[in-house]
Amino acid sequence: KSLQVSILSPFHTPLLGCLLKYPTQIVQLFLQDNHIKEPNWVKYLHMMIANEKCQTIRDALQASGRRLNELITTSHSDPTKVIEYETIRIINSIVRLDKKWIHNQTDLIISLSELWASEHYQEHFLNPGYLEFSHWNEPKMLAKVLLQYFIHNPNQVDLLFHLIRAFCHRFICDFQFLRTYLEETVAKTFSPNWKRIAFFRFVEIFQDNNMSNLFKSKILQYIILPSVSASYENNEQQALIHGAPESSNSTGNIVTSYIYQLIVHEVPPGIGEDSIRIHLLQLGCMLVDDFPVNKESAFSPDGLCENLKRVMSYAWPCLLEKSCVDPTARYSGHLLLSYIVASYHVNSRIILQVFHELLKAYHVEVRIVVRQALDLITPALSIRMNNGNKLLCQCTKKIIVEEAHLMQQLFHVLHLVVRHYNVIFNINFRIFFLYINFLVLKMHKTLYVYNVYNIIYYF
Known part of the structure; x- marks a missing residue:
């Protein structure tokens, strides 16, 4: 700092050569609390990390995992948060140059994960x-370090769950790399x-009311x-639901756990409550064909089993x-x-009520979900009834009569x-054409009223 040494300074090359002779002592000097807070010291340290000639400095830094861990644990007492920021920045620089270094830094990762989860x-x-x-x-930077550790230790499921906290808040920095992974x-x-x-680890977290609803919904x-959806696309649903026979984790059924542990658990009111319900309903849509039901009773008029009723x-x-x-959440x-x-035989009153509600759902924000539901239930009407x-x-004509004043409807x-x-087209052709004519007549009438209203409004 006194010499004002920079990359363009004539003193830079001799000073760097001198520092490279004592890499361990130099790293200890740069990682002192009073030096790591100085911008000139930190800038010079990062210059040495990026320099091809400073491999000995990088090796000394990689051997200083204990000191880096001490800086993270003691940084809470620093109100400026400079030590915390500079330490994470140094760790991220090391990981970026050598991705394998972090996989055995267990103590350091524990401190970083506790910091991230707080x-x-x-x-x-x-x-x-x-x-x-x-x-x-x-x-x-901290999320990238933790993610790199998880890449080398994929059994650390809790660590990946904690990384989901990046989507629970509105940070300025971009976490697209995590979403892509x-x-x-x-x-x-x-x-x-x-x-x-x-x-099954999520099921344990889900039943813990101390965890926030928003955190559970993001998991x-x-x-x-996405994991369940990809397994169904790859025809791996049986291995996912029941487990591989040779696996030690073959006990437990995902569908049974969904029915008896997830949907029956009372979610505490608060932010994320609707989001949890939406995602659990979506999960049920994926698992519906694998519900543990008695197929003979499921397709009989009065044979809904207990699992399906739940x-x-x-x-x-x-x-x-x-x-x-x-x-x-509703749709x-x-x-x-x-x-x-x-998929199953259901009481006709339930079918009609669901179909009638879907016919009235013309709102733009739920259009995709409603159309998916109509694609399923419309062909099933003639099969189940x-x-x-x-x-x-009759249902469509009733909607047209009652809601004819709404163009979107x-x-x-x-x-x-x-x-x-x-x-x-399978409907009797006379009823079909009467139905179409009635629909067209109502549309003409609505368009006429709509145009008259616009003319009056214009004048």
Whole structure:
């Protein structure tokens, strides 16, 4: 600092040569509490880390894991958070140059993971106006270090779960690298046995009311749901649900755990409650064909088994407007019931109620979910009910009569007719043409009123 040595200084080369003769002592000097807070010292240290000639310095840093751990554990007493930031920055620089170094730094990873999981650390970066600009990227660097350790130790499921906290808050830094790893690597390449371990570990976390609802919902969103979906796409559902026979983790059934441990657990009210319900309903849609039911009774009119009743009871409040305020959560329940109707024999009153509610759901924010549900339940009407085609016509005509003043509602019903023309065509052709003429007449009437209203408004 006194010599003002920089890369362009004539003193830089001789000073660097002198420092390289004593790499261990130099690293100890640079990692002292009073020196690591000095910008000039830290800048020169990072210059040496990036320099090709300074391999001895990098080796000495890699051998200083205990000192780096001490800096992390003692950084809580530093109100400026400079020691914490600079230490994480140094660790990230080492990991970027040598990714294998971190895999055996157990004590250091324990300290870093405890720091990452602490609420104080997470809240500290939610107010960036009070932080130095250079510190905004600290959570991203810490997450990269922890992720690199998990890559070499994939059995550390809890560590991956803790990394999901990156999506629980609105950080300024970008965590797209973590999202990509979860989608492309964890979901698509990890074995069914690992996914079973992660699922049953999530069940334990889910039943712990001390964990926040938002944290649980993000685990479902980013790990559990993509993993289950990828297993079904790869035809690995049996190994996922029941476990491989030769595996030591073959005990336990994922579907049974879903029915008797997840959907029956009372979620504490708060932020993330609706999100948990949505994701559990989506998980049920994936597992619906593998429910442990008696197939002979499931396809009989009065033979709904207890397991199926439990799942339907979980989705049933979504049919009640007072019980389910969030529209996505509400129609996710309709989607699960539609999957059940398409796979099992269900009471005709339930089928009609679900279909009628879906016909009235024209809102844009739930359009995708509603259309998925209609694609399932519309063809199932004629299969699950003796007079399904007739009831299909009656329900749609009733909606047109009652809701004809809403243009979006008419478009929604017309979309159903066009999308499922092969089902509508099976109706008696006279009823079919009367139905189409009635629909067109209502649309002309609505368009006329709509145009008159626009003219009056214009003048």
